[in-house]
Amino acid sequence: MPANLPPEAKHKWAEVSATKNPKEKLRLLKEFMSLVPKHKGTEKLCSQAKKKMAALRREIEEKKSKKAGRGGPKFFIEKEGAAQVAIIGLTNAGKSSLIAATTNAKVEVSASPYFTREPVPGMFDHEDIQFQIVEAPALMEGSADGKAWGLQTLALARNADGLILMVSLSQDPVRQLSLILNEMEKARIFVSKPKARVEVERNLWVLA
Numbered sequence: 001m002p003a004n005l006p007p008e009a010k011h012k013w014a015e016v017s018a019t020k021n022p023k024e025k026l027r028l029l030k031e032f033m034s035l036v037p038k039h040k041g042t043e044k045l046c047s048q049a050k051k052k053m054a055a056l057r058r059e060i061e062e063k064k065s066k067k068a069g070r071g072g073p074k075f076f077i078e079k080e081g082a083a084q085v086a087i088i089g090l091t092n093a094g095k096s097s098l099i100a101a102t103t104n105a106k107v108e109v110s111a112s113p114y115f116t117r118e119p120v121p122g123m124f125d126h127e128d129i130q131f132q133i134v135e136a137p138a139l140m141e142g143s144a145d146g147k148a149w150g151l152q153t154l155a156l157a158r159n160a161d162g163l164i165l166m167v168s169l170s171q172d173p174v175r176q177l178s179l180i181l182n183e184m185e186k187a188r189i190f191v192s193k194p195k196a197r198v199e200v201e202r203n204l205w206v207l208a
């Protein structure tokens, strides 16, 4: 550091050096820069300080994006038991009620729409076989186009070994089922077997 800096700048530099927190360090460095007189003798110092500020900004951004990645819902549920069965349906179909009644899952039943926002797994015993039942967050019109958590829910359905398509009988079940099937088909998840057509052609070669 050049010896001819004003005392306030020297004092601020001491504060910068003593600070570890990147945000705080960046703020102090900005203050330091405003106290440094700009001339030939301080050119090198200013350029070093600017580089340090850019590195601190990068560090702060990286920390932010790592935090954002950690905070999102966890959509991948590791398979357990004999098979993973996903409950797929619109909101308020009773998905949480079903998983709460049949498994050990700790799940909240609520009349608030779109209450379950990440998959909830639970184990269902049938004789000596255990099935993993997973409540998937609700499908809606536009799920296959990426609306809300639609693509993640559809990926969960695709990865499951079995599906329970659940509709509420109190609100137009036929419309609900066709909406579910439509979103699934758009995501290329088909629940009926494609009609296979097999043609057998026999060629007889007679060698004379």
Ligand SMILES: Nc1nc2c(ncn2[C@@H]2O[C@H](COP(=O)(O)OP(=O)(O)OP(=O)(O)O)[C@@H](O)[C@H]2O)c(=O)[nH]1
Binding pocket: 089, 090, 091, 092, 093, 094, 095, 096, 097, 098, 108, 109, 110, 111, 112, 113, 114, 115, 116, 117, 137, 138
């Ligand atoms: N009448 C009646 N109400 C039910 C039944 N099952 C669930 N409910 C009610 O319907 C509402 C929604 O139930 P949930 O089980 O939370 O529905 P969900 O499908 O998990 O809803 P989301 O998490 O929003 O997708 C709650 O108020 C339940 O009490 C049922 O069999 N009959």
Ligand SMILES: [Mg+2]
Binding pocket: 095, 096, 097, 108, 115, 116, 135
């Ligand atoms: Mg629910």
